[in-house]
Amino acid sequence: MATIRDSSYSELRDLFGRIESKAQPGTTLQASSQACAEVIYDFFRDSLVLFRIYATTPYARLPLDIQRFVRRITDAQGVTSKLQPESIILSLLGTAGVQPDWNDRLKSRGHLGIPLVDASFVENLPMVSALMKDMGLGLDWLDRRDSSFVVKEVGRLARVFFVPDARTTVDAQGRKVIPASDFVAAHSVRTVFGLGGGYINGVFLAMLFFTRELIERPKVEAFLPVINSFKLGTMNTVLATKIFE
Secondary structure, three states: OOOOOOOOHHHHHHHHHHHHHHOOOOOOHHHHHHHHHHHHHHHOOOOEEEEEEEEEEEHHHOOHHHHHHHHHHHHHHOOHHHOOOOOEEEEEEEEEEOOHHHHOHHHOOOOOEEEEOOHHHHHOOHHHHHHHHHOOOOOHHHHHOOOHHHHHHOOOOOEEEEEOOOOOOEOOOOOEOOOOHHHHHHOOOOOEEEEEEEOOOOOEEEEEEEEOOOOOHHHHHOOHHHHHHHHHHHHHHHHOOOOOO
């Protein structure tokens, strides 16, 4: 098995091919995401603590059990009045990791669906806020509920979210970008990075790698074809709005 830090071009090229073969039309984005998550985690088992794939979905298009999950979050945070049918939810579609529960998206205790109800709410989520900013999206588009902004700003280009060291990296407000300090300490999480991109219908996709290695940004950027391969294989599925099983 390869490590992320020491992976060669030929190993990455092999991975790209495996991902594209798992992201085929005729299924759902959820099924393709889970298959992709398992491939990537297995390929980099020596490096990864956790790997996840998220995509944006309007609240009204979520399965009922995920709607209930999101509603519990907004109730707890006192923002349910802001939750509308068109509210954007960052939905967990694929997951694989060292803990058994991390291999089943429905067992996620707090991240099955992250409500992006408005800019002020997301600003209080350091990691999600940093992700959106690194992707070039910022947060203002959430108040406009303008999914076309994803197409205009991200388009077909993949971008990188990069946290050099989860233990120490802070945002402009001095907050840990990865605020789950217990998770970071328990699993020796070091570099966290993400790959993000948009589909032509405004759906935003993010892949998140939680590693136990310190990885330089140039190596992270070498992974950009991962998300491009996945998007290529799932484009027709997403355009047909076949998101969930």
